[in-house]
Amino acid sequence: MKTLSIPKSEVTRARILEAALRVFRERGFDQATMREIAASANVAIGAAYYYFASKDALVMAFYEQAQQEMALDDARILDSSHTLEERLRGLITHKLTHFAPNRVLMSALSAHIDPRHPLSPFSRETAHIRDRDVAYFTRAVNDSKIKIATSVAPFLPRLLWLYQMGIMLYWVYDDSPGQKRTQLLFEKTLQMLMLSLKIAGVPFLRPLYQPAGELLRMVYAEERN
Amino acid sequence: MKTLSIPKSEVTRARILEAALRVFRERGFDQATMREIAASANVAIGAAYYYFASKDALVMAFYEQAQQEMALDDARILDSSHTLEERLRGLITHKLTHFAPNRVLMSALSAHIDPRHPLSPFSRETAHIRDRDVAYFTRAVNDSKIKIATSVAPFLPRLLWLYQMGIMLYWVYDDSPGQKRTQLLFEKTLQMLMLSLKIAGVPFLRPLYQPAGELLRMVYAEERN
DNA sequence: CGTTGTTTTTGAACACGTTCATTTCTTTGA
DNA sequence: TCAAAGAAATGAACGTGTTCAAAAACAACG
Numbered sequence: 001m002k003t004l005s006i007p008k009s010e011v012t013r014a015r016i017l018e019a020a021l022r023v024f025r026e027r028g029f030d031q032a033t034m035r036e037i038a039a040s041a042n043v044a045i046g047a048a049y050y051y052f053a054s055k056d057a058l059v060m061a062f063y064e065q066a067q068q069e070m071a072l073d074d075a076r077i078l079d080s081s082h083t084l085e086e087r088l089r090g091l092i093t094h095k096l097t098h099f100a101p102n103r104v105l106m107s108a109l110s111a112h113i114d115p116r117h118p119l120s121p122f123s124r125e126t127a128h129i130r131d132r133d134v135a136y137f138t139r140a141v142n143d144s145k146i147k148i149a150t151s152v153a154p155f156l157p158r159l160l161w162l163y164q165m166g167i168m169l170y171w172v173y174d175d176s177p178g179q180k181r182t183q184l185l186f187e188k189t190l191q192m193l194m195l196s197l198k199i200a201g202v203p204f205l206r207p208l209y210q211p212a213g214e215l216l217r218m219v220y221a222e223e224r225n
Numbered sequence: 226m227k228t229l230s231i232p233k234s235e236v237t238r239a240r241i242l243e244a245a246l247r248v249f250r251e252r253g254f255d256q257a258t259m260r261e262i263a264a265s266a267n268v269a270i271g272a273a274y275y276y277f278a279s280k281d282a283l284v285m286a287f288y289e290q291a292q293q294e295m296a297l298d299d300a301r302i303l304d305s306s307h308t309l310e311e312r313l314r315g316l317i318t319h320k321l322t323h324f325a326p327n328r329v330l331m332s333a334l335s336a337h338i339d340p341r342h343p344l345s346p347f348s349r350e351t352a353h354i355r356d357r358d359v360a361y362f363t364r365a366v367n368d369s370k371i372k373i374a375t376s377v378a379p380f381l382p383r384l385l386w387l388y389q390m391g392i393m394l395y396w397v398y399d400d401s402p403g404q405k406r407t408q409l410l411f412e413k414t415l416q417m418l419m420l421s422l423k424i425a426g427v428p429f430l431r432p433l434y435q436p437a438g439e440l441l442r443m444v445y446a447e448e449r450n
Numbered sequence: 451c452g453t454t455g456t457t458t459t460t461g462a463a464c465a466c467g468t469t470c471a472t473t474t475c476t477t478t479g480a
Numbered sequence: 481t482c483a484a485a486g487a488a489a490t491g492a493a494c495g496t497g498t499t500c501a502a503a504a505a506c507a508a509c510g
Contacts (some may be wrong), residue, residue, distance in 0.1 A: 008506095009458070034497060044460045046500085055497065107339060114336040115398055127437055181443060188436045197432055204429070208420055211413045218406060233476090234488070259467060269490045271470085276488095280467065 013051045016041045017065075020048075020058040021102070029059065031106035056119045059108050061131060070098055078139050085194050087140040092164050092186065096171055096179075103179075105170045121165055134161045142161075149200055151213025155220060163193065238276045241266045242290075245273075245283040246327070254333035272417065281344045284333050288354060295323055303364050310419050312365040317389050317411065321396055321404075330402075332397045335390070346390055359386045376426055376438025380445060389416065 019041035023032040028224075034055055038045045053056050077090035099106055108119065115122040121130065137157040148156055167189070171182040200209055244266035248257040259280055263270045277283050302315035324331055333344065340347040346355065363380040366373075373381055392414070396407040426436055 012458085023421055033495080035495090045498085046461065047459055049498065050458065107341075111337055111339040111342065112340050113394065114332060116332075117336065169338065184443060185440065188440050192433055193435055199429075204424075211417055215410065216411050218409060237488080258465080260465090269493065270468085272489050408476070 009051075011045065012041075012047070016043060016048050016051055017058065017061055020052075021062060023107070024059075024105045024108075025102065028104060029055075049174070054118070056108075059105065059119060060126065060129070062102070062105070063109060066098060067132060070094065073098075074136055078136070078189065082144065084140060084144040084197075085148050085190065087144065088160065088164075088193075089186075089190060090147065091136060092167055094170070095164070103172060106168070110169050110172055111196075128159070133164075134158055137161050137164075146197055147201060149209050149213070152200070152209060152216065155216040158220065159216075163189075185219065234276075237266075237268065241268060241273050242278055242283065242286055245277075246330070248285060249284075249330045249333075250327065253329060254280075279343070281333075284330065284344060285351065287327070287330070288334060291311055291323060291407070292354065292357060295319065298323075303361070307369065309365060309369040309371050309422075310415065312369065313385065313389075313418075314411075314415060315362060316365065317392055320389070320393070321407070326392075328397060331393070335394050335397055338351075355386070359383055360429070362386050362389075371422055372426060373422065374438070376432050377425070377434060377441065380441040383445065384441075388414075 016037070018033075020037045023040055026032070031146050032055075034045055034048055037058075038048045041048070046081075048130070052061060071095055074091060077094060078087060081090055082089050110121065112120040113122070114120050115124075117123060118125040120126065135156050137160040141156050152159075167182065167186050169183055171179055174182045176182075199205065233291065245257070245262045248262045248265055251257070255419075257280075259273055262283075263273045264449070266273070277286060298319055299316060302319060303312060304314050306315055316340055335346065337345040338347070339345050340349075342348055345349040359382050362385040366381050372442055377384075391435070392407065392411050396404055398409045401407075424430065
């Protein structure tokens, strides 16, 4: 195994992934066939399966690659802004912008709710990706000036991740020109979200936030699988 | 075509649907094969496709059948209770109870978010089922004493349907013994929901409910497809 | 260079959902 | 009662994602 230059197998792997994205973009995830992907990468079908466990795995590899590509900008966004609102707006807008050319492909990644489906955002298989994403929201919350009820605080990063998933989901299937509606949804819900967090402390709403805390504890209880 | 007794084709259709449910329960939706279903119904594969357009269609037929079976009880529930809370508790509990023996199969019906997937609760193909379900929530809201902000009121039935979908979704993948956690989630969220509706009128929360109304108008704008 | 072990590549084969030309059964009309 | 038309049922065949035994390419070592 060479250590100086890029190993040949890495090149083949990259070529297959590139070919896959090419075909996915052309035909969409469902219509794309592994045979065409393999042909487009000048390998036999078996080779594609030697590097990627499944068709789904190709999409996951794409997402992981994108995550790496976004890492630097994400860090910059967190550093250059200091309110939670700015940070959320920055992180989520950045993600949408970055995925825009592959928006249609993203529907394959958000098509499944079933946590047992490998491609589901809630599956064991995507846990490491999810954890990395949640970490950004943890950082976004941590040294911002927001005051959060202690019962909800531990879950806030994961709730924000869920919020982001919701926005992405709407975006993926938003066929308004330029996905303008998503923009509107995002701006409005973000303001509502910030407002909700601000008034969460008022004793008036205590009977709402107390059971919420209990619920969250239960729901996230056996998260480890 | 005989008109006195049940037509033979209806019998065959029913036999195939029964066989399908049998195999689904045994193997789960994904593991069940059309060949086994056909064999279990003593017909050729082609016959199954003569009566049902696809494997998915079998699950949809099951849901429609269930909907009919529940219709009487649902009407009774709406008649015998008069607060929105009682009605919601009644309708949703009834649904969970009725689907309990086929809980695992239900995961096939809730596995897809993609509104373009035929089996998705948001698809065109399931629109008529959805509309029928929403109608019950409309009736549940209509002559109850709840006061709702006019900006949100038109969407309340559909929002309640969404709430019900959320509960069902959690239930389907809830592997706590007897789905106790779903019970807890339902009871707590129902109380929170009623409380939210009650305090929605207070002017304090106006900056929250006003944009909510605008959002709902946008999101549900091009619902007709 | 030749041998041996490992990594990479191949493509036939499998099981699946689905299609469709064909056959078999049933109904209709005189 | 029979012929024709329509409805119901058949199963081979297609294209799909995926598997796997075998071959080819490569690496390590004496």
